[in-house]
Amino acid sequence: MRLPDSVTGSFLVVLGAAAAYGGYILPPVPGQPIGPNVFPLVIGCGLALCGLAIVFGIGHSFEEEEELVPFEDGQAAAPPPQGRLYGLRALLPPALLLFYVVAADRLGFIVTAAIMVYVTSTALGAKWKLALPLAALSPFAIHLIFGKLLRVPLPAGLLPTPW
């Protein structure tokens, strides 16, 4: 997901300009020159300026230092297989969270959580022998802590918990 600085910078210019415009068109408080519109205007302009600076590569020279964090040897030795769709795997966690939003009320917490755990675990390379028991047990553990002890109203759905 490493994009060139010119792309991210331009995006920030657009975002900043949109924010400034969005702030500008907000209705003012009657009889008061300063209202809710000032802050977004200032922020938007600042953001757009930063975006411009990034497009022109100002401050880029500071970024080498990032490499100071030592990475483990194994990572450099075995580069991950780079397919075209490989990068999309990163979107799996947010997609699963959205799946939880959509499905939890209908399927219930236990079933939805089990699916989430199984998919995440398998995607990280676990065999079914590990992923299946994990998916079967961990939702109950989490439900015990959050649902039972902390009284978070988790949806029961298809499979109510025994407690």
Place this chain on the structure above:
Amino acid sequence: MLKTLLDAFALISTWEVIIAMIAASVYGLVIGSLPGLSATMATALLVPVTFYLSPIAAIATIVAASSMAIFSGDIPGALLRIPGTPASAAYADEAYAMTRKGQAELALGAGVWFSAVGGIAGVLSLMILAPPLAEIALSFSTFEYFWLALLGLMCATLVARSSPVKAIAGMFIGLLVSCIGIENPGGIPRFTFGITDLFGGIEPIPALVGVFAVAQVMRAMLTPEPPPLPRRKFGSIMAGQWRLTKLYHWQMTRGNIVGIIIGVLPGAGADMAAWVSYAMSKRFSKEPEKFGTGHVEGLVEAGASNNASIASGWVPSLLFGIPGDTIAAIAIGVLYMKGLNPGPTLFTEKASSMYAIYLMFIIANILMIPLGIAMIRVAAYILLAPRSTVMPIIMLCCAVGSFAIGNNMFGVVTVAAFGVIGYVMEANGYPVAAMVLGIVMGTMVEQAFVTSLIKSDGSILPFFERPVAAILAAMAIGALLWPVMVWVWRKVKQPQTAAATTR
């Protein structure tokens, strides 16, 4: 004074607080020791649990978990050369070199012992620094608060190990996020796009969980599993620590002081403290050539430093509501929720709660020694747990935890969205910590800014008229211009060094 202290003792000597502290300590030790899960993330995941605790117990969990996690990040750093938290990254190489020399006990023992000493030094600084600063702060008006908040935001960008321009951009994004909702000077829905859920604004906590926890799981999807930990036998862990304390007492003190100063600075936290102290230790050492070959001196100084910064990071948080680091930023959210609104009056009106916080810090740091030793002993087993069992459970905690904040599904959507935002920002070199600071402080910055502008009738001049405001303004503007100055200085210096080498 004595009565408040006794009150504070009464506050913390309940079963709820004691159990919460021990449980949070164990939790912090485990999370901190797992590579890739930082102390900030440990604290962020703890927040939903604190909803259901009494105020003091809630703060106890955060104090205990963050102190423990910063120490236990040293464990995989020493055994595997994979720092458990970014704060341990500075000296992971050094500690690993000691392990290879067969001195793993000494390295880890130094970690736990000097962490505890550093933590206690940090608490002392919190106790000594905070009350006089609170007295000064009581005379602050919105102008001073505005500059102070701006200074806090600027510090976050100064210390980021990335392009300062990108850090400032990250901060602006955070401020922009804080604009969403109807909680603004006019009470008008702002940037809500007609979505009812956005009227309440973006809560800082789901945003934090998203950028720190979900983004980490996303990165794990693309990186291969780190190598498993080889099993080792350990000798005595604490043997030789007293000798080291006497030998390196000056390094330890310096580490403590540097850690305290960096912790107090808004935006700079334990990882910064560790890097600076390790570098200082090498610079001033009598035997700098030994650094990197398994020399304990740097470990002493950096270990003492990063834990000192954890406690002193609470100074600006408690006084001004300006977080000293990301952990303190989360703590501020919890303080507000529990009716302990940060500010100078906290020290006069709720003095016993303040003392309770000090006491909890001291207890946590003492507790760190036995629990830390136990943790080092079982570390071999915990680190054997593959990533594919830890990450799914973190995902579940993210989903349930963010739901629990408001018992509504919008929190889960926020977490997912900020996971993506955090991942993209991190991948492109935009520091997410700066954005988080922006989100946390946005409302306060805007309030101070707009109130000041209304008071001054739209004029900029009063922002500089009061003496303290003028000093703070000079510092903030200096921080803003800092990258420009460095850039110019480098441009000037480059031809000179080039000329020097050709000569």
